[in-house]
Amino acid sequence: MAKILTFIVLVLAIGFGFSWLADRPGVLSVVWQGQLIEMSLMVAASIIAVLVAAVMLLWWLFAAIWTSPYAARRYFRARKRDRGYQALSTGLIAAGAGNALMARKMTARAQGLISADQEPLIHLLEAQAALIEGKYDEARRKFEAMAQDPETRELGLRGLYIEARRQGAHEAAMQYAEDAAEKAPHLPWAAQAALEFRSRTGQWDDAIRLLDQQKAAHVMDxxxxxxxxxxxxxxxxxxxxxxxxxxxxxxxxxxxxxxxxxxxxxxxxxxxxxxxxxxxxxxxxxxxxxxxxxxxxxxxxxxxxxxxDTAIDRLKRAEKLEALRPNNVESLFTVAHAALDAKEFAKARSKAEAAARIEPRESIFLLMADIEDSENGDQGRVRHWMAQALRAPRDPSWVADGIASEKWLPISPVTGRLDAFEWKAPFGQIEGPLENADVKEAFASLPPVAKPATPKAPEPTPAAVKPIDIPPVVTVVEKAEKPVKPISTPAPAQTSTPAPKSKETIAVPPLAETAKEEEPVPFFGGLPDDPGVKKAGSEQEPKTRLKLF
Structure with a gap:
């Protein structure tokens, strides 16, 4: 732009000069070698301008011819450099796409066209090609060589850090990050890695100092x-x-x-x-x-x-928190829990119900179950709230990278990230949260309080119990022609064949009278009272069978 303005100004100046001469005509006389030459000023100025232009043109032609070898060399060198950079660019794109064959081919072409000492990106292309081919040792050597060069030190340390983390060498990775952070605190990756390492090892003062350096270098907001x-x-x-x-x-x-x-x-x-x-x-x-x-x-x-403090004192302090943040689920839950400890069941129930309507969750329904159990002992209502707790969303906790913790931690135990824990509901909930309609249904379906059963009055005991008359039992005895003796008395041996049996109805005295007349014969020490058992000294006893009507 400056050259264009200069050219325009020069043309304007020449035009202004010619116009000035045209307004002031005159004659110029020159005597040269005895000859008089006369011409006007305008012609003389034009001749001078033409001579200057001719001299400049001749000088340009002479300079072009004189510097033509150097210009030719520079042209071919620039063309070669351009081809080398084109190969380098194509190789980097191929390495980023994972094309190892093309990356190697472009690396060789770039090395033939550009000197590696003049262009450090060739080392990066070689390292990337080695990583794609799985030659990690070769890539590490390339990164180490880059780390020794002041121009590529940061790039080499970055590559070594990534490779160390990939191989699980966390100590080596942290060492590379520390080295990069000390030499270049403005590098975000190095500062972040060094900060996490110092935080993981409990070096809080060093971590705070490094953070202040990052803040001064405007690495982070x-x-x-x-x-x-x-x-x-x-x-x-x-x-x-x-x-x-x-x-x-x-x-x-x-x-x-x-x-x-x-x-x-x-x-x-x-x-x-x-x-x-x-x-x-x-x-x-x-x-x-x-x-x-x-x-x-x-x-x-x-x-x-x-x-x-007593339970009443704790309840008063909880109510003070509620006054600071009214209509808040945490305030209501705190007051309900303190009221339960203080045995004020009406207040505990009202606050818990209000908290459940604002944000239904597991701990609130469990608290309502505790209230029912402490006040009424009604297991039906307790089971109802326990069932609602199973369906309700889980309570918030300290969560970082999918891990829930009972207490807050400054760094994540999974990734080592600083300030990773957040107070929120953990992941992995099977069922979705309850809707407002479900909460209303839960309160509507709450069974009524079961009334305790009233014990029955004992029946009066009669003064005297009259004896029960037992009617005589009539039995049918199948017997032989000869009279049958009682089975408790040993019978004489029978040699003759028993006569045909006949049926006869006899009257048996009542059981009470029989028990008074005869004492029961014990089984042990006496003969068995089974009619089918043979008695000692006889081949066969008469068969007797009683049938009770």
Whole structure:
């Protein structure tokens, strides 16, 4: 653009000069070798301009002829370089697509057209081709050579870091990341990897210092940097809570300044204040966080802050939390639980029902089952709420990378990612959440309270029981012609064949009278009372069979 403007200005200046001469005519006389030459000023100016242009043209032709060998060499060298870069570009595209054969072919062509010392990307193409072919040792050597060159050091360390992680050599990977972070803290991948490594090993101060360097280098946003620093300070405070409550309190309060809704930091600060017997400041910290993000762990620490409180006192503290955040499911659940401990079943039931209508979940229905069991002992209603708990969504917990934890952790145990845990419902729920209609149906189908059965009055005992008259039992005895003796008395041996039997009806006295007249003969020590058993000393006893009518 500047050259064009300069050319335009020069043309305008020449045109202005010729116009100025045209307005001022004159004659120019020149005496050269005894000859007088006269011409006008316009002609003289035109001759001078033509001579200047001719001289410039001749100079350009001379320079072009003089520098033509160098220009030819430069042309062919540029053409060769362009072909080499074209081969290099095609090879990188082939390596990215996974075409090892094309990548190798383009690598050889690029090496023949471009010097590897002049273009470091050839080393990268060779390493990528080796990775595609599965030659990991060769690729590692290429990356190590790149790491030694100041121009390609960062690229080589990046390749070594990725290969170390792929092979499971986490210590080597962290070493490469630490080296890259020390030499180039502006690299996001190196800073993130080094930060996770220091956090995993508990080097909280080094991690905070590295995070400050990243923030100064504008590697990450200010809000993200402050959040991660608050997480690191909370983890540091958690480690110092047992041995140094004061230091843990200071770190937790600093974390709360950076992230006001960080629940673990508030809990650690409150516990530190409680150990110092400063319940007022502990309550103030918990209340400030409760106003922003009600959390059941905050409620648990707040309600049981003073160990000597009664159940009524804990209920009052729970109601204070409810006053800070009314119509909140966590507030209602906290009050319902405290009311159950205080045996105020009506309040516990009303708060639990309100919480269930806002957000039905497992713990709320289990609490309602506990209320029914403690107040009425009605197992039907208890089983009803237990069934609703099985269908309800699961309670929120600390979840990171698909892993649920009972307590908050600064890093993920799966990937090592910092600030990975979130308070939400865990995954893997079989059935979907209950709808509002289902909640209404659950309350509508609640069975009524079963009334306890009234015990019956005992029947009066009669003064005297009259004896029952037993009518005589009539039996039919099948007997022989000879009279049959009682079976308890041994019978004499019979040699003659028994006569034909005949039936005869006889009267048998009542059982009571028979028991008075004859005492029962025990089985052991006497003969068996089975008519079919032979008696000693006789071949065959008369057969007697009784039939009761």
């Amino acid at each position: 200010r809000g993200e940097a402050e959040r991660l620093k608050a997480v690191l300070l909370t983890a540091k405070a958690n480690d110092k809570l047992e041995g140094d409550p004061k230091g843990a309190r200071d770190d937790a309060l600093q974390a709360l300044k950076l992230a006001k809704s960080l629940v673990p930091a508030a809990i650690i600060a409150a516990k530190a204040y409680i150990r110092e017997d400063n319940l007022r400041k502990a309550a103030s910290v918990l209340e400030s966080v409760w106003k922003i993000a009600p959390h059941p762990e905050v409620a648990a620490v707040y309600v049981r802050a003073r160990s000597g």
